[in-house]
Amino acid sequence: MRIAFRLLLVTTVAACSPMVPVPQPATPPVQPVETPAQTPTTQPPVAETQPDLSPAFDYASFEQWKNSFLERHGGNRRWEYARELEGITPNPSVIRLDRNQPEFSRPAGTYIQNATAASRIAMARQRTDRVPWAVTQRFGVPSEILLGIWAQESAFGQVQGDFDVIRSLATLAFDGRRRAWAEGQLKHALDIVVDGKRDRAGLKGSWAGAMGQTQFMPDNYLRLGVDQNGNGKVDIWGSDADALASAANLLAQAGWKRGQGWAYEVTLPANFDYTQAEGPKHNWAYWESRGVRLTNGQSLNEAERAEEATILLPQGAKGPVFLALPNHYVIRRYNNSVSYALAIGLIADGVSGKPALQASWPNDGPLTREQRIGAQTALTKMGFDTQGVDGVIGSNTRAALRRWQAANGRTPDGYLTDTLAEELIRRAR
Incomplete structure (x- = not known):
């Protein structure tokens, strides 16, 4: 859910996602393969980034792995780390969820239509004033984009996950499928507690370790978390302002371009060369010269016209077609999934009152x-x-x-x- 210069991680039932200088995702953004937290109305799309399948040593017991972890990563904090790991046992639910790859992969349209339901967009609009004006001014990320992420990651803070983050990450590290990534995130999670940034009881999140209203992995929390309300703590769990400012900081650091959109729906000519889709990027003059046209009377501003853009066909030639601008790829640093990024952008368009898509999604099976x-x-x-x-x-x-x-x-x-x-x-x- 799910990311992240995220994780990745996305393919599962619910997980994490913020941008991470990528170990992953989300999972770590991109991240491993799990994604944003599953909300009541949607499930994460299948991730485009592979899990960190680092070689795993088969430890005979959890205690043996823990002692090895402390030896390799404890350093001068070994005693503090050992204290926080005291009494922990592997969580069978975490291992089950990590291995529970979805049997079916839903078409992009199914995921996106669920994510952009009218009720969800209405809920996002009702929360527009909860995105601090100072955040959008400081980071340049539009409030509607932040509302889209807030909706997808935690249903506006309602579904944050109640797993013990340290126990979850320790379980994943011991299990070994993504040990290098999990141990790195575990060390960051332990640092959060040892440094007093969050008490242990409050360090809750998804089974994959994504935390708070915007589902940050521990490394992103430490690196990109923002104390927007100025109370001396980065509280992405209880503070809307901190959570949204942190998400905005992540996107800004990933290269968000102020004053530009994320994508436009377009139509293609009958003779379009489909081998160019999802291929080399070109400016609007190039695509326009090849018969590509904007729908719904849209127009690009001067900066957008100069950008190198890609043609995306998320559900093939029979579905909606998009001219993807650089900001589309910035969203994918939060969760490296085309479907996820399109969902965030279309929620944002709905919040800002832009026309619905002209093309309909094909009714393909999973x-x-x-x-x-x-x-x-x-x-x-x-x-x-x-x-x-x-x-x-x-x-x-x-x-x-x-x-x-x-x-x-x-x-x-x-x-x-x-x-x-x-x-x-x-x-x-």
Whole structure:
């Protein structure tokens, strides 16, 4: 949920996400593979970034791992770290959730339509005045973008997670699937407590360690947290102002461009070269010369026209098409998922009263993990290397699929449907 110069982490049932100089995500933004905290109305999209599959030593017991951790990371704080880890045992729920990769991957449109429901946008509008004016002025991130993140990460603070962050991260580190990342985050979480920035009882979050209303991982909290209300504490759990200012700081540090939007819906000409989608970036004059047109009477400002932008087809040639500006990619530093970033941007557009999308989302079925892995295996076997078989349909897999589509007389939009996945699997047998 979920990130982050985030995590990543996104593929699971609910997790974290803020931008992290990426170990991950969200998870650590990008982050491992889990994502923003699951809210009552949405589930995180499948992440585009792989988990940190660092080699894992098989410790005989949790105590053996803990002693090793203290030896390797304790330093002059070994006694304090040992005190906070005293009596901790692995949390079976955390291990179960970490291994519970979703069996089905929902199409982008399904995720986005749930995330941008009219009721959610209405709730965001009602909270506009809770985004401090000083925050938007200082960091340059529009209030509606921050409201979108607030909505997705914690349902406006209502779903923050009640897991003991230190226990969760210690469990993930001991389990070993993402040990290097988890141990790094655990050390930061221990520092938060040892330095008195947050008492241990209050260090709560998602099962993957994402914390507060904007689901920051411990490293992002220490590096990017903002004490907006000036009370001497960065309280992303109880203070709307601190949480939103911290999120704004994350986006600003990631390169948010003031005075520019995140993307525009566009239409493509009948003869559009789909191999250019999600490929090289060009300015608006280039795309316009190739027949790309803005919808709903929109227009780009001077700065946006000069930016290098990408054509995105989140659900193929039959779905909505977007001209993605640099700020779209900044949002993806919070959670490296196209669907997530589009959801945040479209919530923001709804809050600011922009027209709804002109194109409708196709009613495609979900993809099972078996279909995703089968399609990747088939493409690679047929000479269209996906750069790994992991069940995550990211940019490498979409590029390989475009090459296969172009070679087989199909529209090379790089979009994998359940029907196409089954065809690929059959052809490769």
